[in-house]
Amino acid sequence: MSMAGRMPEPYGQGGGANLADILERVLDKGIVIAGDIRINLLDIELLTIKLRLIVASVDKAKEMGIDWWEDDPALSTRARRDELTRENAELRERLARLEPDRAKLEPDREKKEQEESG
Amino acid sequence: MTGLRYVYAVCHPLGAPLQAQLTGVAGAPAKLLNHHGLIAVVSHVPEGDFAEEALHAHLEDLDWLTDTARAHQGVIDALTVVTTPLPLRLGTVFRDDSGVRVMMEEREADFRRTLDRLAGRVEWGVKVYAEAEPEKAAARPAAKAASGRDYLMQRRQQARATDDLWQKAEEFASRLHDTLSAFAEDARLHAPQNPALSGASGRNVLNAAYLVPREGSEEFVELVDRTKDDVPGLRVELTGPWAAYSFAGDTGAGA
Numbered sequence: 587m588s589m590a591g592r593m594p595e596p597y598g599q600g601g602g603a604n605l606a607d608i609l610e611r612v613l614d615k616g617i618v619i620a621g622d623i624r625i626n627l628l629d630i631e632l633l634t635i636k637l638r639l640i641v642a643s644v645d646k647a648k649e650m651g652i653d654w655w656e657d658d659p660a661l662s663t664r665a666r667r668d669e670l671t672r673e674n675a676e677l678r679e680r681l682a683r684l685e686p687d688r689a690k691l692e693p694d695r696e697k698k699e700q701e702e703s704g
Numbered sequence: 705m706t707g708l709r710y711v712y713a714v715c716h717p718l719g720a721p722l723q724a725q726l727t728g729v730a731g732a733p734a735k736l737l738n739h740h741g742l743i744a745v746v747s748h749v750p751e752g753d754f755a756e757e758a759l760h761a762h763l764e765d766l767d768w769l770t771d772t773a774r775a776h777q778g779v780i781d782a783l784t785v786v787t788t789p790l791p792l793r794l795g796t797v798f799r800d801d802s803g804v805r806v807m808m809e810e811r812e813a814d815f816r817r818t819l820d821r822l823a824g825r826v827e828w829g830v831k832v833y834a835e836a837e838p839e840k841a842a843a844r845p846a847a848k849a850a851s852g853r854d855y856l857m858q859r860r861q862q863a864r865a866t867d868d869l870w871q872k873a874e875e876f877a878s879r880l881h882d883t884l885s886a887f888a889e890d891a892r893l894h895a896p897q898n899p900a901l902s903g904a905s906g907r908n909v910l911n912a913a914y915l916v917p918r919e920g921s922e923e924f925v926e927l928v929d930r931t932k933d934d935v936p937g938l939r940v941e942l943t944g945p946w947a948a949y950s951f952a953g954d955t956g957a958g959a
Binding site: 603604605606607608609610611612613614615616617618619621622623624625 | 708711714754755756759760763769770773774776777780790791792793794795796797798799803807811818829894895897898901902903904943944946949950952953
């Protein structure tokens with residue numbers, strides 16, 4: 587999908603690696619150390635679990651046209667912050683019009699594409 | 705001092721210099737922090753993005769997560785070329801260098817033990833996809849059922865063909881896994897991947913990681929290559945060499 591294809595591979599050896607390969611390793615594998623910044627590891631685990639659950643039911647989800655990371659409260663507080671997000675998106679759009687270079691940094695555009703294609 | 709410290713990995717002192725201009729997650733260069741003969745690979749990250757609240761919000765943004773994960777992996781990958789790094793999980797952040805040093809001190813025995821266990825080894829990822837499904841679905845409307853009974857019979861035949869494929873895929877995957885596990889020092893089975901993230905076609909029926917000595921890697925790759933055309937409709941994908949992500953956490957905190 588567009589997310590995976592958007593960027594050139596940043597490294598040469600793991601040429602066949604896709605986004606899922608990278609995420610499953612950097613999020614779910616490797617050594618866990620509690621840093622000074624207490625990110626809620628539980629949330630990362632939720633996210634990883636979510637990625638896993640989706641694996642089992644992705645066909646069903648697709649059938650139902652679910653944009654899975656968008657409307658999942660476990661993955662995204664966006665569901666709860668809907669209004670703020672919409673306002674944010676509006677501001678981003680305005681900003682993008684003013685500053686064309688920033689347009690590619692705008693995450694919401696991608697998601698809209700996702701919604702349209704899914 | 706402004707900024708926080710993001711830690712990518714812990715490793716032994718490098719035998720070769722780190723790739724010049726290696727940039728980390730927030731665009732700042734990755735640096736080596738030596739503490740009692742162990743190296744923490746760190747970079748400065750802005751507090752605005754990596755303090756608790758901001759980081760939390762970012763982690764829920766798949767685009768930010770994607771960029772950060774790729775940058776994190778870029779550093780780990782560069783390290784893997786010159787040493788055996790212990791990769792830390794994404795988002796390990798400290799206030800300053802001394803916070804990193806305290807952590808290094810507390811975990812020193814763990815780190816050394818795990819580094820010894822993994823020294824000179826890399827991880828290879830092997831996935832198997834069953835690709836025949838879309839063709840079957842496409843073939844369905846071609847034969848129009850004359851009656852309800854014909855329809856049911858067709859449905860049953862389709863189901864049987866699909867079952868055959870899955871059975872074949874499963875057998876192939878488990879045979880491949882046995883062969884590769886016998887060659888590798890260690891193996892891990894991971895959950896199948898989500899096509900929305902991987903962008904891969906077909907259904908992922910095997911997603912495994914194998915711990916292989918560097919010098920055995922060529923042979924391992926050949927071993928995988930030899931299986932590639934074994935069964936029509938099945939596709940084998942190899943990724944790596946990775947840092948030993950899937951094998952680094954084993955003797956983690958408790959050991």
